[in-house]
Amino acid sequence: MKGEDINYLKKYLSADKALKVCILDNNSIEFLTRIQCCIRPEKIFSQYDIILVPEWVWIEVCDSENRKDYINDLKHYSKVQIIDEVDYLILVDYKEAELYYLFLYCCYNVSRLVSFIKKNILKNRPIEDLDSYEEWLNIFYEEGLDQKKLSNGRIQRKNAGEISNDVIKCNMSYLITKKLEWR
Structure with missing residues (x-):
């Protein structure tokens, strides 16, 4: 499931046919595991x-074997791709400034995160002087998101999944948009 080539994913998503794409978050997956006895994943x-x-x-x-198994079982019904946020850069044709703005705008419902991004990532510099995407993404993930240590030892980062989605x-x-321009 994981580790498939992101360029393949980009090509797949950019194909000349209309695709139905599902993007899952943890809460949806938890809900789906609870109703699978009534509504089959298929x-x-x-x-x-x-x-x-x-x-x-x-x-x-x-964090849950039940949720993990549910996702692993979905490959019987559709292609499942776990996508690393570092690879988002490939999806936007390596336009780091555009990706910065995507993250910034996706955080606007949490003003503390917008302030963090402007203060600790943009650092009052022009967008052209940003650190590399992978560097500032790591700063955002490790320092910008509220953290809580779970009983299993993992650090939970508030809003990480929602922002990534x-x-x-x-x-x-x-x-x-690019697909429409290519035609």
Whole structure:
């Protein structure tokens, strides 16, 4: 599931056919595990061409064997891809400034995160002088998100999954726009 080539994913998502893409978050997965006795996953997921699970969400999913097994079983109904947030850069054709703005805008509902990004990542510099995407993404993930240590020892980062999902949705919009330009 994990480790598939991101360029393949980009090519797949940029194909000339309309794709049905499902992007899952941890809360949705938990809910789906609870209703699977009433609504079989096949009924929900067989309509999708691909199911995306951002890496930050996958980390949360792995806190529960039940959620992890649920995602692993979805490969019977659709293509499942766990996508590392570092690879989002490839999806936007290596345009780091655009990716910075995607993260910034996806954080606007949490003003503390917007302040953190402007103060600790942009650092009152022009966008052209940003550190590399991987560097500032790591700072954002390690220092910007509220953290809590769970009983299993993992550090839970508040809003990480939601932000990652929002950014991937924006990436999908970007790819759709590019697809229209290519025609």
